[in-house]
Amino acid sequence: MAGLELIFSTVCNATFCGTIDDNPLHDVKPERHQLENFVNGKHLRIGTINNYPENWAERTENGTYIGRGVAFDLVYILQKKFNFTYEVVIPEGNILYSDDRPVESLIGLLTSKRIDVAAAFIPIIKNTDKFVTFSTVIDESNWMMLLRRPKESAAGSGLLAPFDENVWILTLAAVLIYGPCLTLLTKLRSKLMPEEEDYIRISPSFWFVYGAFIKQGTSLSPSANTTRVLFATWWLFIILLSAFYTANLTAFLTLSKFTLDIETVQDLYKKNYRWIAPEGGAVENTVKNPDEVIHYLQKTVATGRGSFPSFRDSSSLLTYVSEGAVLVHPSVSLQYLMYNDYLQKTRLGVPEAERCTYVVAPGVFMTKRRALAYQHNSKLKSLFNPVIKRVIHSGILSHLSLRNLPDTKICPLDLQSKDRQLRNTDLLMTYYIMLTGLAAAIAVFLAEITLKRYIHPKSDAIRPRFRQKRQKKIEPAIFDDTRPPPYETLFGKTKGQSKKKFINGREYWVIKKENGETRLIPVRTPSALLYR
Numbered sequence: 205m206a207g208l209e210l211i212f213s214t215v216c217n218a219t220f221c222g223t224i225d226d227n228p229l230h231d232v233k234p235e236r237h238q239l240e241n242f243v244n245g246k247h248l249r250i251g252t253i254n255n256y257p258e259n260w261a262e263r264t265e266n267g268t269y270i271g272r273g274v275a276f277d278l279v280y281i282l283q284k285k286f287n288f289t290y291e292v293v294i295p296e297g298n299i300l301y302s303d304d305r306p307v308e309s310l311i312g313l314l315t316s317k318r319i320d321v322a323a324a325f326i327p328i329i330k331n332t333d334k335f336v337t338f339s340t341v342i343d344e345s346n347w348m349m350l351l352r353r354p355k356e357s358a359a360g361s362g363l364l365a366p367f368d369e370n371v372w373i374l375t376l377a378a379v380l381i382y383g384p385c386l387t388l389l390t391k392l393r394s395k396l397m398p399e400e401e402d403y404i405r406i407s408p409s410f411w412f413v414y415g416a417f418i419k420q421g422t423s424l425s426p427s428a429n430t431t432r433v434l435f436a437t438w439w440l441f442i443i444l445l446s447a448f449y450t451a452n453l454t455a456f457l458t459l460s461k462f463t464l465d466i467e468t469v470q471d472l473y474k475k476n477y478r479w480i481a482p483e484g485g486a487v488e489n490t491v492k493n494p495d496e497v498i499h500y501l502q503k504t505v506a507t508g509r510g511s512f513p514s515f516r517d518s519s520s521l522l523t524y525v526s527e528g529a530v531l532v533h534p535s536v537s538l539q540y541l542m543y544n545d546y547l548q549k550t551r552l553g554v555p556e557a558e559r560c561t562y563v564v565a566p567g568v569f570m571t572k573r574r575a576l577a578y579q580h581n582s583k584l585k586s587l588f589n590p591v592i593k594r595v596i597h598s599g600i601l602s603h604l605s606l607r608n609l610p611d612t613k614i615c616p617l618d619l620q621s622k623d624r625q626l627r628n629t630d631l632l633m634t635y636y637i638m639l640t641g642l643a644a645a646i647a648v649f650l651a652e653i654t655l656k657r658y659i660h661p662k663s664d665a666i667r668p669r670f671r672q673k674r675q676k677k678i679e680p681a682i683f684d685d686t687r688p689p690p691y692e693t694l695f696g697k698t699k700g701q702s703k704k705k706f707i708n709g710r711e712y713w714v715i716k717k718e719n720g721e722t723r724l725i726p727v728r729t730p731s732a733l734l735y736r
Contacts, residue, residue: 245287245288247291249293249320250290250292250319250321251294251322252273254298256518258274259274261292270292275323275324277604282588295308298514299482299514309484325342326338327572332489338575346568347486348564349472350530350562350564352528365456366452383412386412401426401427401431412435465477466565478511481533483514484514485512487512519541519544522545522562525562536605545562549561559615563615576588712724
């Protein structure tokens with residue numbers, strides 16, 4: 205506490221303390237002196253609610269409350285400046301606004317004049333200034349969404365992750381369409397130039413496209429330039445596609461960024477997620493206010509997806525998040541919730557990889573300005589606001605809000621894991637492909653049997669009981685110019701006489717040709733297989 209007093213005294217001496225009353229050149233209005241005399245020695249009633257770390261109250265043994273948090277640090281500065289005493293008042297319900305239960309809300313206590321000041325970071329919502337008077341704006345806070353950290357990224361996992369859904373759809377369409385287009389173009393060419401090669405039928409075209417897609421060869425050998433260009437175009441497409449896929453798959457498995465299924469308010473509205481916010485807080489009143497932008501979330505509240513439970517301890521809200529709900533809360537409060545949960549699991553000896561159970565969505569739910577509140581037309585506003593403004597400009601409140609947090613980001617979205625081992629979820633698509641291929645093969649097999657045996661059976665002629673053996677007709681061999689020529693045609697015919705001989709430590713067949721020339725053929729080497 206001594207360090208905190210040192211900070212306050214240093215800022216006080218450098219800014220506002222002693223500059224207003226002690227400076228004879230400064231003209232002080234008589235109204236200000238009257239207000240200071242009015243507050244001096246007075247006992248104020250200050251209300252608050254439990255909203256760690258900005259403001260909360262602790263109950264003592266005699267039944268009174270002691271205010272804690274950044275809001276009461278500010279009250280401490282005001283107390284030292286204007287010399288007043290105060291007591292802390294807690295509403296029956298831990299809520300900010302409530303039209304139905306004004307006694308249970310903090311704003312209701314101000315409206316009914318049961319308290320003089322509300323020492324809490326109260327969000328300024330539309331139409332609330334009709335009932336209370338707000339102080340100088342303390343800060344502008346973002347409400348974020350806290351959810352249970354999923355095991356897998358929303359971007360996908362496994363073989364489908366490198367490409368977007370639209371890319372896969374267009375790739376599948378290209379595989380299905382290019383085969384018929386190949387048949388159509390070659391058929392059109394064969395009709396215009398029938399003297400050259402025939403067109404490629406649909407079945408070979410489809411198998412060429414599919415085989416090239418999985419980087420397999422083909423038995424088709426087109427000779428027309430048009431067909432060769434069509435083949436080269438498809439091969440070029442597959443080469444580029446596979447190169448991009450391989451590169452993206454490697455990057456995804458090593459340096460992939462973790463993404464969430466819920467990132468913005470629109471995702472919370474469109475997707476079937478349950479979300480919660482504290483009862484009577486800024487979120488409930490903003491959603492129920494028709495003048496607010498996010499009033500469309502009222503539909504999710506009507507269907508039961510959105511709810512506003514009551515709570516006394518902020519840590520109890522994590523129970524809802526563990527059950528799959530999304531918690532909407534101020535960003536600083538969420539950081540403290542995650543940090544305290546991380547420390548608790550560290551003390552219990554939980555492995556480091558399992559300590560970050562929760563994660564904050566990157567999108568902002570809403571942004572609101574926050575301030576203290578007084579009674580409507582209260583005199584304290586003109587007295588306290590100049591001091592509050594100077595404290596805010598000094599940066600003390602922002603420092604105090606984050607003083608118990610570490611400098612590093614707590615449980616970030618991307619944990620930056622050093623090791624990335626493949627899991628079954630990454631290879632799940634390979635299992636699906638294998639099962640789908642087996643099922644397709646069985647279906648084709650059954651279809652062929654049904655087609656050949658039952659739908660279009662072959663007419664069996666009356667077979668004679670005894671058949672005369674026929675000599676097989678020996679057809680002349682057809683020369684295939686696509687294969688290499690026989691070995692003996694390269695060196696001419698041999699006499700058929702050969703013998704083995706060792707030359708320079710290696711064994712050779714020594715064969716004499718008809719022209720008397722001697723040839724050596726190696727033995728027991730891989731190249732000898734070419735001559736057998």
